[in-house]
Amino acid sequence: MRAKSMPCLRRSTLGLIAGMVLCALGACAGETSASGPRQARVLVLYSNERLLPANIVVDEAIRSTFRSELERPVEFYTEFLDVDRFPSVIQQERAREFLGGKYRERPPDVIIAGGGAALGFLTTHRTTLFPRVPMVHCGVEPNEMPESMPDDLIVGIPQAVNVAETLQIALRLQPETRQVAIVGDGSGGLSPADVAPLASQVEFLWLTNRSIAQLRDELSRLPDHSIVFYGAMFRDNAGNAFTPQVALDQFAPASRAPIYGYYDTYLGHGIVGGSIITFSTIGRTAAQIAGRILEGQTPQDAARGAIHTATPMFDWTQLRRWNLSESRLPPGAEILFREPTLWEQYKWQMIGVLLVTLIETALIILLVINLLRRRQAQRLLRESEYRLRLAAEAAGAGLWSLDLATNVFWVTDQARRLFAFSENETVTLERFLAGVHREDRELIRQRLKEITESGGSSSVQFRIVRPDGTTAWIASRRSLQCDSSGKPRLLTGVSTDITEQQRNAEELQRLRAEAWHADRVARTGAITSSLAHELNQPLAATLSAAQAGLRFMAAGTFDTNEIREILESIVQDTKRAGSVVSGLRAMLRRQPSQRERLDLASVARGMADLLHSELLTHHVHLAVQCTRDCHVVADKTQIQQVILNLVMNAIEAMQQLPHNARRIEIAATRDHHQTVRVSVSDTGPGIPQEQTSKLFDAFWTTKPQGLGIGLAICRSIIESHGGRIWLARGQPGATTFCFSLPLDPAP
Amino acid sequence: MKTDATIFVVDDDASMRKSLLWLLRSAGWHAEAYASAEEFLARPPFIGTGCLVLDVRMPHLTGPDLRDRLAACQSSLPIIFLTGHGDVPTGVDAMKKGAVDFLLKPVDDQVLLQAVQRAVEQHQRAQGHAREMGIIRERLARLSAREREVLEYVIAGCLNKQIADALGIAQKTIKIHRGRVMEKMEVSSVAGLVHLCETAGIAPRRQDLTH
Incomplete structure (x- = not known):
């Protein structure tokens, strides 16, 4: 070596x-x-x-x-x-x-x-x-x-051998490679063991011992499917010395083929990458071993187990430059100098912009929806206004509003016609009041004052006099509107001509009174003979008493006290006869309704007296049970009529019973301190359940000769008094009709 | 005339009762008033002479009801009905059942008082007849059966011989029976005997004259 x-x-x-x-x-x-x-x-x-x-x-x-x-x-x-x-x-x-x-x-x-x-x-x-x-x-x-x-x-720690790995990685990235150019000092770091396994696969081109200029030239002319393997170049054949990184900087830009190497200092200076052990790892490992030696370990112990492994590392810009696919990189490859994407670089700014845009879009959509809704609302409002106007016109209702600050009315055409205001006339409060019937003006002023003081809505009925002198009834419903400070601002209302209704109501009242009267006459007619008897009784007594008195006097044997007693008896019986007659007259008379304070107990008793004879005729025993203070405000005749109807019905209902079983009880009691209840009970056979619902309907009857209006009339009378009438649920063998009227408490 | 008769008034109307009492008293009658039939029935049975002035219409027991009750206990008290209700059927019914009178209210004093008078007299008569009947019945009771038979032939106007033939006994025996009948019946003549028997309602025995 x-x-x-x-x-x-x-x-x-x-x-x-x-x-x-x-x-x-x-x-x-x-x-x-x-x-x-x-x-x-x-x-x-x-x-x-x-x-x-x-x-x-x-x-x-x-x-x-x-x-x-x-x-x-x-x-x-x-x-x-x-x-x-x-x-x-x-x-x-x-x-x-x-x-x-x-x-x-x-x-x-x-x-x-x-x-x-x-x-x-x-x-x-x-x-x-x-x-x-x-x-x-x-x-x-x-x-x-x-x-x-x-x-x-x-x-x-011996430096790992990375040449073979780096070449493998290079061929893996670029499998089409035909030629590997070796750049560096000497053998360029390659050993024959590195070259041999690849000799069949690729051709090796040794570009060692060149000057930088030569190198640049040759690299720039490399054929396709070439790669460059760079070991380390400290000097060129011209004797110039430099660091391998500087050499790389000089020739790399000229290369037509991707350059691979295994020093991390080359990364960022023109190599694609390789199997790299970083120098910082090398330095750190050495320092750790030295440190352990300084702490007293033997060098062999300190170095035991220490190793540094190579990592496949790549330069992202070079991968991009040579258009090499990242998917071919070995597993666990580190890619350096990756340029952050726009998203990575400006993530928050983009999110911000996106958010702002979204918010703005949402706002715009909301505004558009709002606008559409407003348009819709306006259209609906117009339609609603139109419908209201149409309905008001159809109903003959005049709409108006009174500005309380200026006392000037706004009125619809219909209202103008209703109140007979001329077409372009400004209607002030005074002008309006001038048209109101003299007797109702004070009422109108009073009600106007009430509503402006207490607010809310209310209705009023009054008369107006039109220019042609005719009188019309007007019903107005008004509602007060206040401004934000609560000050009354506007009185809005709707007025209708109710003259016809008033007339109809009066006519209805008249017809009803007629019906009631006819019923009274019929009822009274039915008991005429009993009433005659009732009248006859005092007359008979009077006659006998008077004749007895005369006889005593004729005989000259009279006692003054006895004569006085006789005369008193005559007076009493005459009065009694008179009351029968007046009761009869009241029942038969056609008179307007007269409400007065009545004790229902005494009305009931009076009715029992009047019916005394009728009850005797039908062998009916009648009892009156009354509590005190059963006062109501009512028309006496009409209430008597109701009791008469109920008693007569009761008598009729008991026709089939033996004499001693025919009993009627009239009771007048106070109910819950609010109403007075009168009940008429009989011991008759009762009313079948299925018939109870129709009882108070007119022309519904179970009697062969009945007209079926008795109970209907009772109901109309009682309801016109603000009361109610009903059939009480009772035990079998008894029928109880009740009616109740509002109590008139003791003054 | 007023004797000791009592007039009873039953009427549920107090005024009417009072007035009728005054009227009857003014005519010299002794009168009692009752407010209902029940009240009247509650008094002890009346055995004297008198009459009842009765209102037809009253609660519970009516006038006719009371009349029926009285009839049931064989009262002979004459009844004058008073009614304000002049319905004919009630009147006819009342008269059929032995009412003396049926008067309408208001009633004139004369009418009422006359009716009362008549009723009392009738009651008196009725009561006299009843006494006579009692005496005759008592005498008849004394007769033997044969004597009763003979009596019935005698009042039929039969001769002794005819009676003897009819009964199949001796004429002489008939004569003795006849004497005893006259004696027991306390009569002196056949005419007297016939009168008594007529009063008592004994029918003469029709004889078979062909016999």
């Missing part, structure tokens, strides 16, 4: 000399340092010059590893053999002398040899330079390793 490369041999000789010098010096240094504890001294000796990128990377890795992983402070000493530029044995000898002399004062505790030349130099001069100082080598390629180590204090 050594014979193969002259520079290496020379470097080894130099190293030997330097080693011997340093070793001799080291012994003295050991004595001088015995004065006290001192910092560990680490000497790093590189084969090449100081600015070789590999050296810079390794040096940095060593120093940072010591700093971060070793507690003990370390003094660094760095030396560079620079054998590529000064390869002669003389120079090595000088270096040995220089280093030996220099480090006699400060002998190192551990030495790191960077590169094969440095290791060769140090092992060669081991006996004279730094003997017995533990040494760690790194970055030594297998072909640079000395055949044997002078002692076991020298350890290190």
Whole structure:
């Protein structure tokens, strides 16, 4: 191995000399340092010059590893053999002398040899330079390793052989390759073992020992399906020296074919990639081993198990330049210098812009929707307004609103016609009031005041006098609108002519009264003979009493007291007859409804008295059960009519019963302090369930001679009094009709 | 004339009761008033002479009901019905069942009082007849069966011989029976005997004259 490369041999000789010098010096240094504890001294000796990128990377890795992983402070000493530029044995000898002399004062505790030349130099001069100082080598390629180590204090990790892997990776990336151009010093780092397996597959073209210019020229003329393998180029055949990275920088741009190499310092300078062990890994591993030695481990122990592995690494820009597919890269490949995509570079800005755009779009959509909705709403409003107007016109309703600030009305045409305002007349409140019937003006003013004070909505009915002198009834429904401060602003309303309705209501009332009257007459007619008897009774008593009195007087045997008693009896009976007659008259009279405060109990009793004879005729026993204070406001005759109807129905219902089983009970009681309830119960057979729903319908009857209007009339009377009438659910063998009227509490 | 007769008034109307009492008293009658049939029935049975002025329409027991009750216990008290309800069927029914009178309210004093008078007299007569009947029945009870037979032939106007032939016994024996009949019946002549038997309603035995 050594014979193969002259520079290496020379470097080894130099190293030997330097080693011997340093070793001799080291012994003295050991004595001088015995004065006290001192910092560990680490000497790093590189084969090449100081600015070789590999050296810079390794040096940095060593120093940072010591700093971060070793507690003990370390003094660094760095030396560079620079054998590529000064390869002669003389120079090595000088270096040995220089280093030996220099480090006699400060002998190192551990030495790191960077590169094969440095290791060769140090092992060669081991006996004279730094003997017995533990040494760690790194970055030594297998072909640079000395055949044997002078002692076991020298350890290190041999540089992995990456040529074969790099070539394999290259062929894998570019399987169509026919030719591999080798660039570098000497054999370009390739051994026959690297070439042999591929000889059948590709042709090797050796472009070693060229000048940069020649190299550029030849590379620029490479045929298709070529690749370039770059080892390391320290000098050209013109004698110019440079670092391999600088050489690469110079020829790479000219190459027609992709360049592969296995030093990480080449990445970014024109190679596509390769199986690469990084120099920082190399430096870190060496520093770790040296550190362990400084901590007291033997060099063999410290180096045991240490290894650095190669990683396939690629330059993304080169992959792009040569249009090489990433999918063919070996597994676990690292791609450097990947230009971030726009997305990666401007992710947040893009998200921001996108968000803003989305928000703006959403806003625009919302605005458009809003606009459409508003248009729709406006259209609906117009339609609704139109419909309202149409409906109002059809219903003959006039719409208006009164501005409470100006007291001026806005009115629809229909309202103008309704109130007989002329076409273009401004309608003020005064103008409106002038048209209102004199008797209703105060009412209108009063109600206007109420609504503006208490708000809400209400309705009012009043009369107006039209210019032609006719009177019309108007119903107005008004609603107050206030401004934001709550001040009444606008009174809006709708008015209709209800003259016809009023007339109809009056007519209806009249007809109803007629019907009620007809029913009363019919009912009274049905009991005429009983009433005659009822009237006859007091008359008969009166006659007999009077005649008895006359006889007493004729006989001259009378007692004054007896005569007074007779006369009093006559007076009482006459009154009794009178009340029967007036009761009869009331039932038969056609009179307007007269509401008054009534005690329902006494009305019930009065009715029982009037029906005394009728009950006797039908062998019916009637009892009246009343509680006190059953007062209501009602028309007495009409209530009597209801009771009469119910009692007569009850009598009729019991026709088939034996005499002693015919019983009627009238009860008047107060219900929940709100109403007075009158019930009329009989012991008749009851009403079948299926008939109860129709009971109060007009012209529905179960009686052969009945008209079927009795209960219907009872209902209309009771409901016109704000009460209700119903059939109470009772036990079998009894029928109870009830009606209730609002209680009129004691004043 | 007023004797010791009692006039009963039954009417549910208080005024009517009072007025009728005054009227009857003014005519010199002794009168009692009752507000209902039940009340009247509750008094002890009346054995004297009198009459009943009865209202037809009353709660519970009506006038006709009371009349029926009285008839059931063989009261002979004459009844004058008073009604404000002049329905003919009730009147006819009342008269058929032995009412003395059926008067309509209001009733004139004369009419009522005359009716009362008539009723009392009728009651008196009825009561006299009943007494006579009692005496005759008592005398008839004294007769033997043969004597009763002979009596029936005698009042039929049969001669002793005819009776003897009919009964198949001796004429002489008939004569003795006849004497005993006259004696027991306390009569002196056949005419007197015939009158008594007529009163008692004993039918003469029709003889077979061909025999």
